[in-house]
Amino acid sequence: MRYLSLIFLLFILTTSFHKPGAQTAWIRINWLGYQPNGIKAAVWGSKINEPLKRFQLVEAQTGKAVYEHTAGNAFGTYGPFVQSYRLDFSGFRKPGTYYLKAGTVQSPEFRIGESVYDGTADFCLRYMRQQRSGFNPYLKDSCHTHDGYTMYGPMPDSTHIDVSGGWHDASDYLQYSTTSANATYHLLAAYRDFPGVFTDTHQANGLGGSNAVADVLDEARWGLDWLLKMHPKDDWLFNQLADDRDHMGMRIPKEDNFYGKGFERPVYFCTGQPQGLFKYKNRATGVASTAGKFSSAFALGYQLLRQRDPAYANQLQHRAQTAYVLGLQKPGACQTAPGRAPYFYEEDNWTDDMELASVELHNLAKAMGQPQGDYLAKAVAYARQEPVTSWIKNDTARHYQWYPFINVGHYELAKQLTTSQRRPIINYYKAGIETIWQKAKTNAFHRAIPFIWCSNNLTTSFAIQCYWYRKLTGDTQYAQLEQACFDWLFGCNPWGTSFVYGLPSWGDTPVDPHSAFTHLKNYPIDGGLVDGPVLGSIYKNLIGITLKDPDEYAEFQSDLVVYHDDYGDYSTNEPTMDGTASLIYLLAAKEAERKATRKK
Template sequence: MRKLFLLLGVLLGIAAFRSMDGEQAWIRINYLGYRPEGTKVAVWAGKTDEPPGAVFQVVDAATGKVVYENAVGKDFGTYGPFIQTYRLDFSGVRKPGSYYLKTGTLQSPEFRIADNVYDGTADFCLRYMRQQRSGYNPFLKDSCHTHDGYTMYGPMPDSTHIDVSGGWHDASDYLQYVPTSANATYHLLAAFRDFPNVFGDKHQANGLEGANRQADVLDEARWGLDWLLKMHPKDDWMFNQLADDRDHSGLRIPKLDSAYGKGYERPVYFASGKPQGLFKHKNRTTGVASTAGKFSSAFALGFQVLRRRDPDYADNLWQRAQTAYTLGLQKPGVCQTAPGRSPYFYEEDNYVDDMELAAVEMYNAARVQGYKAADYLNSAYAYGLIEPETPWFGADTARHYQWYPFINIGHFEVAKRLPDARRQHIIGFYRSGIEKIWQKAQRNAFYRGIPFIWCSNNLTTSFAIQCYWYRKLTGDNRYLALEQACFDWLFGCNPWGTSFVYGLPAGADTPADPHSAFTYLKKYPIDGGLVDGPVYGKIYKSLIGIELKEPDEYAEFQSDLVVYHDDFGDYSTNEPTMDGTASLIYLLASKEGETAVTATIAPPAKAKVVKKVVKGKKKASSRKATVRKKSTSRKKPAARASSGKSKKKRRR
């Protein structure tokens, strides 16, 4: 069946996606579409010496009329598998409608321009968060991991039972980490705080269908908070991790997880502040502040959001925000996740960013209660001075989750609260970090300045959010084209011409064979999951246990620079993650919630207009982006979201 789809995709696309002399070229676009007043850039990429011509055209898909022409611009040269690449700027097209781009006989997939192109997308990605729930899982309508768990490294005897059932599975495995869960919870809470009108109410607190007079994003955030409270049950008790990489011993659905030699119980790792690892490999833990700060910021923001909805619950959050913050002060340093039988673990090396965010959210929470809280804000500013820029910015590589979260969230919150020169100081940190990425990005047509390390899509999402926050703090649009390029990359404007979000949008090229037991064993769709993303070729070649299960549909787009495989066997590029998806939910909410404004585009994004409107030409044939089946599920039309898994199509 897969080969049939592949053949059909080739037959449908061969005329549209090959130049007249038979040499290959492609136009990469954002499948979600573009807002009328926003930046709109596609990338022409070719494995041919023949240039695309002096101009490109924007064609109305309904009428076949050319509505806009613009200069192709400069050749950005080689990138990955491509010999030459060009940026096609059509920001001047503002009329809503469906269009495609054309150079000679080469044309792009169709795309939409409309104010509502991003509507419903954040809610769509909440599907994946619900599906990742541990304890009661609303997708499976069944419970799992109800016996968690038994303690290790704590002040109590090892193997003491403690109830920590709940939370989210971290990725396609069933491990659960406080660092990623707390960060995800914070992003969901912040998305509701900043964009409350974006989210709908179609699900109950347990994740099943049915309204409960609370936005679904808050239901999900509270699911995260409930588990975090279990992981910090006492003033001086804090756990960092549930389960370890023994999880990877085989594929199973969650309720059959029994890989730890104690029935269905799993180990719960106490945050001792010292190195841990039950077998050969150990982490390099030096304290608990990285975890404590994440606990505290999530609890403090949860208190602010929920204090009028559920005062008793919010009071508990406020108490735990304070105790977690105190533990971070008492034991500065990083609390890394514990390895099991493999050498891989989350190698977080920074903590002052976590304590900065915790301090400013403690300030925010104290203020809404009428307390004097200047000391918290001063502490947040002081922490911010220690790490001005997130260390991976400008770097070519990093260890796995070495600098996490992937942006300094605290800078945004601190800058919002400071009225004086210190505000500009903090904002300057954001600007200098973005500038490091920009200096690399402007050298290639995709505006890529982000390293292709594990979870490169998570880094891309986080960096796009930082660009957005900088723009909101300053009104400075100089990096708007870079911000949009990061967003476009996630949804199709990349060398492989694929969206990296399962099922979004429907009808587009999106992951179909992710590294997921849900899809591999049961063919369950994992709607809304953001996959890890491309990695450097040298990283891919060095990893243990990767073996592609099927022929590579993207073989012609792989390179020594970077690879991506939509294949179950590639856990490095095609595994969805819960925390990356939560960050994407914030980014999508910002896109939907942002009022359309006229963009001031910094060079070199601004293209020279050759001819704005051309009288109608012979109607060009309209091409579908793929042959993936359309969804029949109810969803806002602009999201064009899929509710099921369809096999691939391709190759364009």
């Protein structure tokens, strides 16, 4: 009798989490929609272990089932779900508005159409403009115009230098050369690779109006302007503006007066040695990680602007070369400087940055009609030192430990090599993708990107890596994984939310991000990509996180991973400037690919 009672108790415990009639299953879709000839998949997840045999695609207007298919194999537990299935309806191609139905569960409505991604890259540029320092076009006001005073440089500490401008980093007001140079490069590459995607509705200062320049190029030049200020002399290179004293309180950007020298903020010189003005220090080992990023952004900027603005392009050309020399002189990683908290960008790798710089200097020399020297040979040598981006191999990382989250140099290098020479470089990409795929294919979301801080940035970068591999090879064996990463960002995840503020306007997207703009003034931060989900173990050990409101996603949190659309959670819901810039490239690629397909 005692054993029967125990069995009965276990039955009650496993079935009583949901009240009779309560929803136990959900269908997660990409809120943006799906392209007719593209991969189309959703995920069904259930809180109870129930089987699913078939699903239907239903036309929203008529309520008529237009496609039916088997649900396929069960994938089992993932996050909050006890059972899950991947619903693939790629075989259906007719444009329209639909929803999926599986048993008694119905998905939100979504579109299938050629234009579902059109305008999305331009939309995300709104966030970049809102992050501008110096003159802020969203506020139609200026901020941080007195920056800044030097620290750790060859000049006396507290020497004034004009470094006003650039972008605020992550909805706070620190500014980092590493993230800014990476963002600038991605914007320039987006314009280079997909010029037909972008419109011209804003002036160079970010205010409305046409100036005969694509808005993405205007934004990239805003980044270049600031980088030139941060590398004002051949042997002067600065890594960071402000520090975490910035975090003393949320405020709309203005002139900050708490850094000890009027309205000026500290500017940290690239020394290649550990830095930190207070209790904590970083573990910097060199300058090349920052110098390489400067050099590649300047070199690509030269290639794109040399005919439009020759005098400006010449400045970029010179600084591309001087930054590269600094990287050669001081190999190693230049980490950001902590302040009063133990958090900083813990970048450990640098050969990827010098690889990309080497390739772009090769391209620059070619554009100038000059000898290309041994730049490609150097790039190949650097590529061999980091064949697979390290977070992929290690499945975890400290904050920004391996940055950027994609080795851009491999793609640019492979394009310059002969077929036989490029194969080893392409295989570096494939090895990383295969590593992720072997784990991702075992769950319904095809998810194996580590849930570390800024997991959405990693996801975006990895989707780009899959795209670049496919473009270089024509090999589509990882197309499902590539699309799954993209779908994850826009709603095909356990929480059923897009991770981009306001995109799409009809979807579930962040409304309460960790941002002063929304928290204090209810200003929309349109287009901002938030950090994304983190491991439950990471979340529980972070300092100073307290949710401000009841958790609307409480039913979908798990010991594995959490995400909160709450101002109090800076770990999962803080938008980032560099992540958004990478997403702009990815969205431009998605739109441009559709247009290229239609022309064939």
